Amino acid sequence: MNMIFSVMGLMGGVLCAVGDVLFDFKGQGNQKLGVMKNIDSNWLKMSYWRFGASILAAFFGDILIGFGIFSLAEQIKPSSTALANVMLICGYIGVIGGFFIHATLCSQAVIYKKIMEENNFALADKTVIAFNKAAIVPFFIGYIALMVPGVCCVIAILAGYLSVPKWFVLLNSIVFLIIGVTLRKINPKFFNDLPGIVMPSLGLGMIGLIGIVNLM
DSSP: OHHHHHHHHHHHHHHHHHHHHHHHOOOTTOOEESSSSOEEGGGGGSOHHHHHHHHHHHHHHHHHHHHHHHHHHHHHTTTOHHHHHHHHHHHHHHHHHHHHHHHHHHHHHHHHHHHHTTTOHHHHHHHHHHHHHHHHHHHHHHHHHHHHHHHHHHHHHHTTOSOSOGGGGGOSHHHHHHHHHHHHHHOTTTTSSTTTTTHHHHHHHHHHHHHHHHHO
16 A cells, blocks of 8 residues: 555656646746735736646645655654654645645736736735735745655665665755756756746655655
C-alpha cells in the first residue's frame, strides 16, 4: 500500500505543477502592478476557466501529495517515530495550506479581472490588497508547514533511515524553489515563467519518488 501511496504522491506533484502552469504561466510582457506589486498585468489576458481548472488541479494534487507524505512517514517511523510524526503533522497542515494558498492566489486574479471589467484599477488594487491582508496569516503558516516534510526527508536520508542515495537530499521543494529563483535571477526574461513556477510543486512530488525508491 505504501508503494501505491508513494506513486500517488509523485503524481500529486505533477498535478500541482499543471495547476501552477494554468495559473502562473503569464507569457511575455507581464508587469507587476499596484501599490503592493501583487497584481500581474497579464491576468487580463487570461481566460477565467484557467483559474478554475488551476484550483481543481491543486485540490486533487495536494490530496495526492498528502498520500505521498503519509507513505514516507510510515517508512521513516520504524527508525524514528518522532521524525515521522513531525512529518505527518506538518504534512497534514501543509497540504491543506497548499490548497488554500493556491486557491487564494487564483481568487485574487479572478477578483481583479472582474473589477477591471468596469475599468476601475484603483478599486481592483484596493480589493486585492484587502483580500491579501485577510488571508496572510494562514497563507504563510501553510507555506512554512509545506516546507517541513522536505526538511524531514533530508534528516531521514542523512541519518540513514531511508535506503536511498545521499544525493537524494537535493530532491525537495526548498532546493527546487532555490533553483527556480536562481534561474530567474540569472535570466529574468528567458526564465520568466518556466521552470520557476512549477519547481516547488515538483519538489513536493519528490517525496513520493523518494518513497518509491526506498521501497524498491
